[in-house]
Amino acid sequence: MFLDLFIILLFAIVGGIGINILLLRALRGRHAYSVTIAGFNGILAGILLLHSFLLEDASVVDLSFAFLFMNSYIAVHCLVLVGVLNDSPTLAIVKTLMKKEPDGLSENELNDFIRSHPFVSSRLMALNTTGDLKKEGARYYLTPRSKVILFIIEIYQNIIVRDRETG
């Protein structure tokens, strides 16, 4: 059972990565997460159907493990995508410093960099889009969902006794 599952999952993940890359390039990163979830699950379903057709029917237990494993992989893949699709301020600084070698980055060039990399605006827009912040007029408001998330995070921060960074 586990040997079959190992082979099925290996093919599904490798095949899924290839198709995911092609789709993301075609869509230039738009709908990245829904494409990833649908794509990998679709490939797994296809391979499991082929396996049932050619070899033997998969049991409910096999299917549940396969989909659990695949969706765990999808979560990992999406987390990596977050880092790939959204520029980290630190890595953006590093890339700019690398481009300016060997002359170095001057203060004027740093100001140009800041103007061309609106990190805060893009994060605020993302918070609005995901429904974590609501904008009414000139004010931002927390939503019920974000209040719950922050409450849970505060419990975690109290457990590990860490101060929150600002800025």
Next chain:
Amino acid sequence: MLTFYLAILITLVSAIFLDLLVTRVSGHRLYGYATSLGIIFMGCPLAVLFNAPEYATLFSLILALGLGLMWWFIYLNVVQAVESSLRLRMLFEVKTNGGSLTETKLRDTYNDKTLITLRLKRLEEGKSIVKKEGKYYLQSKKLRKAAHFFTVLKKISTGRSSQFE
């Protein structure tokens, strides 16, 4: 099969518990991460061997370890986001001000100039960059490799090298 799943789940819960305990006692987040990763590496295969021996084959141990490592990675990312995510910090800023805040006040604390200046200061303090005669230079090989890695991934995935292109 239930014993198989339970074995992995117990290992995960133990890893998280020890991560939080070690972090709290030592004051270092990295020690907690290292402890939890070690528990997953050793614990998942051993948990299956002892709690679900009827499923203990080479491939079941590989899959159990794979599942454990993936869930550890998910936990790590959630925890890291909690600790350093800009979006979460902005949400906390709004919360600290009674649940609502004007855009002007939010941007007083969170604006691109402050963000980048703070990042540059931390990079200088960590000796990853150096400022000489008014110009900034990269020193860290690790950050150079990380930047290359993510740029390649981004180009492969989206055809662009920056979110702002």
